Amino acid sequence: MRIAxxxxxxxxxxxxxxFATLHVASRLADKQIHKLxxxxxxxxxxxxxxxxxxxxxxxxxxxxTEAVAILKMIGSIYDEEPEIYARxxxxxxxxxIASDTAIATERRSPFSFxxxxxxxxxxxxxxxxxxxxxxxxxxxxxxYQDEKTSLSALAQKLLNKKKSLQGTLYFTYDGEILSxxxxxxxxxxxxxxxxxxxxxxxxxxxxxxxxxNDASAKGEILYFTMKKYDAKCLRTDDxxxxxxxxxxxxxxxxxxxxxxxxxxxxxxxxISADNILLEDIPFKSSxxxxxxxxxxxxxxxxxxxxxxxxxLKDILDNNTKYKH
Numbered sequence: 304m305r306i307a308x309x310x311x312x313x314x315x316x317x318x319x320x321x322f323a324t325l326h327v328a329s330r331l332a333d334k335q336i337h338k339l340x341x342x343x344x345x346x347x348x349x350x351x352x353x354x355x356x357x358x359x360x361x362x363x364x365x366x367x368t369e370a371v372a373i374l375k376m377i378g379s380i381y382d383e384e385p386e387i388y389a390r391x392x393x394x395x396x397x398x399x400i401a402s403d404t405a406i407a408t409e410r411r412s413p414f415s416f417x418x419x420x421x422x423x424x425x426x427x428x429x430x431x432x433x434x435x436x437x438x439x440x441x442x443x444x445x446x447y448q449d450e451k452t453s454l455s456a457l458a459q460k461l462l463n464k465k466k467s468l469q470g471t472l473y474f475t476y477d478g479e480i481l482s483x484x485x486x487x488x489x490x491x492x493x494x495x496x497x498x499x500x501x502x503x504x505x506x507x508x509x510x511x512x513x514x515x516n517d518a519s520a521k522g523e524i525l526y527f528t529m530k531k532y533d534a535k536c537l538r539t540d541d542x543x544x545x546x547x548x549x550x551x552x553x554x555x556x557x558x559x560x561x562x563x564x565x566x567x568x569x570x571x572x573x574i575s576a577d578n579i580l581l582e583d584i585p586f587k588s589s590x591x592x593x594x595x596x597x598x599x600x601x602x603x604x605x606x607x608x609x610x611x612x613x614x615l616k617d618i619l620d621n622n623t624k625y626k627h
Contacts, residue, residue: 323374566591
């Protein structure tokens with residue numbers, strides 16, 4: 304049996320167990336199941352680079368409950384019901400040890416986006432639903448739906464679990480599960496070597512440098528947290544001035560309301576063909592400026608930061624005289 308083959312290795316910390324089986328007519332039907340999963344959720348497949356070569360394995364990042372649900376859906380097509388195997392005490396104990404070990408390991412050595420070379424503003428995707436996207440907002444923090452949180456807290460919320468989860472198992476970066484990414488970098492001896500440190504703010508390599516230096520004397524320069532849009536604004540007592548040279552999103556998202564669309568139309572003549580702002584634009588709030596840059600509805604307090612990385616929200620919490 305296949306499970307006996309899997310358990311031959313002495314490198315496996317716990318034995319493979321059967322949770323459920325689905326009887327099929329063809330011995331190769333499992334390959335079709337893999338293709339079916341890949342069609343709808345390709346990010347779940349265990350795919351990694353080893354010594355520069357791509358290795359595709361027959362494992363998927365999902366819980367046993369989720370795997371059984373998939374078997375049930377497939378079985379319903381052929382009028383078959385998967386057989387569920389009860390867990391004995393030893394197996395239940397192994398499951399708990401494995402879970403506790405994973406959590407303890409994460410706590411002993413916290414995951415770092417920066418040590419993986421992942422920068423602020425880059426996208427992190429939820430493995431169970433690729434439409435759920437969050438953004439890196441610190442070494443161990445992310446922003447999701449305008450709220451700053453952690454991978455573990457967000458995974459726990461999205462999966463509606465009471466117990467703490469190892470968040471790196473539930474999110475991917477550039478198609479690779481974060482826990483697998485860290486393991487690969489550790490195996491290659493480069494985890495932490497590309498440690499990302501927020502650079503002191505370059506105000507681009509163009510003639511915007513002089514403009515930004517002059518502007519900083521009149522207020523405070525803020526930087527957009529999403530790295531794919533190199534945008535800067537000047538924060539004054541009563542407005543947020545999006546600075547010339549800022550890079551903005553080429554298209555508008557569905558979340559961008561009518562007022563955001565009207566602003567894009569109003570200033571279309573000062574946006575270059577490669578989506579660079581040709582003149583300064585004043586806005587009454589940081590959220591409007593963030594919306595203009597990203598093409599989507601955002602809470603500006605969480606998407607603008609100072610040169611040293613302090614979020615606008617943290618500044619405004621101590622100074623309520625500014626609009627946001």
